[in-house]
Amino acid sequence: MKHYDLIVIGSGPAGEKAAVKAAYHGKSVAVVEKESMLGGAGTNTGTLPSKTLKETALYYSGINESGLFGVDKELKRAADAEDFFFRKNEVQDWQELGIEKNFVLHNIDVYKGKGTVINPNRVQVVGVDDALLEADFILIATGSYPFQPEGIPFDGKFxxxxxxxxxxxxxxxxxxxxxxxxxxxxxxxxxxxxxxxxxxxxxxxxxxxxxxxxxxxxxxxxxxxxxxxxxxxxxxxxxxxxxxxxxxxxxxxxxxxxxxxxxxxxxxxGRSGQSAGLGLAEVGVEIGSRGNIVVDKEYRSAVPSIFAVGDVIGFPALASTGMDQGRVAVSHMFGFGDQVQLTEHFPYGIYTIPEVSVYGLTEEEAKQQGYECVVGRARYVDMPRGKIMGVKRGMLKMVVDKKTERVLGVHIIGKIATELVHYGMALVDSKATIETVINRVYNMPTLHELYKYAAYNVLIEGHYLDAPTGH
The missing domain is CATH 3.50.50.60 (FAD/NAD(P)-binding domain)
Structure with missing residues (x-):
């Protein structure tokens, strides 16, 4: 039996980042992964694959370039499934290799097999690598799996x-x-x-x-x-x-x-927490609805030495939040004190076509909280960069408190919305005003000019006395 400071079960985004943080601070770490590939759903079945397929669909459909250059792009042959999944497979392989290198770089031991918690400090691994492991702490980061309603003939074909x-x-x-x-x-x-x-x-x-x-x-x-x-x-x-x-x-x-x-x-x-068959209930860990592990604000379960992070604990079940949950949990385990809680607010990114990304209060939420709000809008098609790109759809909506002129929320639909939203996050979190937005110089032509013109639109819609007559 080998002893570690930390055993992590699951190598997805939450498990990987937790393991690496602990190892970075000099702790001995083992990662247990039951699948043949590292990376969990983030790499293999969820985050990266679906987002890569979105980019592939845009490429093969040619909808972003249709009519822009006089001659529409035509592929020599129709895309088949092999074409459709080619880039996804490339990204998966690249990501798994990156995770493997990260573990090697930080001297993290990886065990391939199913991990079962047999007491609050021991994990039995059965599979490619059979092992009995012991640790001061155990972190469950096993993710989730698709919920399958009863009576539906899931055959993986139709x-x-x-x-x-x-x-x-x-x-x-x-x-x-x-x-x-x-x-x-x-x-x-x-x-x-x-x-x-x-x-x-x-x-x-x-x-x-x-x-x-x-x-x-x-x-x-x-x-x-x-x-x-x-x-x-x-x-x-x-x-x-x-x-x-x-x-x-x-x-x-x-x-x-x-x-x-x-x-x-x-x-x-929807999805359910991947907690069954790990021996958790048997050692006293509380399991909630849909298989989600119940944890406190430090991500500690009912068993003090066992923590859980990521999709297996339920909402918000995002790769982005899971990674930081892992880091916060490790900080509490070992008393690092450098990252003691997840930020209260975080952006939502929806990788539809077109993308949607939001941060802060909606117009409706602002009114419910007692704000007299003003809304400013700027459309992609009105931006010089938007015209160059040939973007036909898209808008940035800014929600502002009329009294203080503070930005309360930013809501974007359109190309690379998930990239553009982060400046909006900074505005909301720093309690910036529309004056801050207007007085910034932005590269031109860029889509970030959406922020400036949405702010100008706030001045107009809010009927401010000092609003400029033109912009």
């Missing part, structure tokens, strides 16, 4: 979840996506621009309700423009895989009794 969709053998002519959350909307836009006829089914009357309604409406309009059909306030019942001689592969009924069918079904109905 009926998929968000993991198996990454191994399809061909691009379907038609697809029904069940669930209009972030994952469902992202895949809907990816397949739609590749020419798949997509129907997006949702049990509620709207999608992505946490977004500013104006931004959400623009996203819906864009998705409908790309021929995505919304089937709202409906549930899927009785799914049946049809024999090969039928026109469609999958047939189902909606809750109102109407039929719905397609070549392929994708269920994007």
């Amino acid at each position: 009926v998929h979840d968000s993991d198996t969709i990454l191994s399809i053998k061909g691009i379907p002519k038609s697809m029904v996506i069940v669930g209009a959350g972030v994952i469902g909307c992202e895949y809907a836009t990816i397949f739609a621009v590749m020419g798949t006829k997509v129907k997006l089914v949702n049990g509620h009357g709207d999608i992505l309700t946490f977004l500013d309604p104006e931004i959400r409406d623009q996203l819906v309009d864009s998705m409908e423009h790309d021929n995505i059909e919304f089937v709202l306030n409906q549930r899927i019942e009785k799914v049946e895989i049809l024999p090969e001689d039928h026109e469609f592969n999958v047939h189902a009924k909606l809750s109102d009794g109407d039929p719905i069918q397609a070549d392929m079904f994708l269920y994007a109905a």
Whole structure:
């Protein structure tokens, strides 16, 4: 039995960053990974693969360049599944190699096999590497897996979840996506621009309700423009895989009794914490709903020596937050004191086509909190850089407190929205005013000019006495 300061079960974003931080501070660390590839869902089934597919879809569809240069780009042959997944596979391999090098660089031992917690300080590894390990602390970073509703014939060929969709053998002519959350909307836009006829089914009357309604409406309009059909306030019942001689592969009924069918079904109905079979409940760790491990603000479980971070603890279940949760947990374990809590607020990035990214208060939230707010808008198509790029859609919406002129929230839909939002984060967190935004000099032409012109629009919409007559 080998002793370590820390054993991390799971090598995804949260586990990797926790392990590296502990090792950087001189702690002995072991990482246990049951899959053949390192990186967890962030590398293999979630974050990076789906975002890479989005860029691939944009490339093969050519929608960003259509009509810009006089002659539209034409590919010599239609993209097949091998083409579609080529770049995804390249990025996965590159990322896994990077994680492996990071572990080697920090002298972290990696054990390939299934880890089971047999007491608060011991882990049994069974697999490629059989080992009995002991540590002062154990960190669970096993991530999540797609929730599969009962009675649905998931076969990994015609009926998929968000993991198996990454191994399809061909691009379907038609697809029904069940669930209009972030994952469902992202895949809907990816397949739609590749020419798949997509129907997006949702049990509620709207999608992505946490977004500013104006931004959400623009996203819906864009998705409908790309021929995505919304089937709202409906549930899927009785799914049946049809024999090969039928026109469609999958047939189902909606809750109102109407039929719905397609070549392929994708269920994007949420995810569950990967906590089963780890021996956690047996040693006293509390498991909550959908397999999520219950932790305190330091990410410590009911067992003092066992911590948990990332998707396995539930909301917000983002790679970005998981990485910092891992670092914070390690800081508390060993008393480093350098990173003791996750920031209260963080940006949301939705990698649909077009992208959406938001930070701070929506217009509605600001009013509910008692602000008399003013809204400024700037559109991509009005920016010189937007014209150069040929961007037809996109907007930055800035929510400002009329009394103090402080920026309360920034909401962006459009190309590289997930990149542009970080300046908005700095404005909100530093309690900057629109004067700060206007008085900055930005490279020209750039999309960052959206901020300046949204701020000018605030002056106009707010009827400020000293508002400039032109800009």
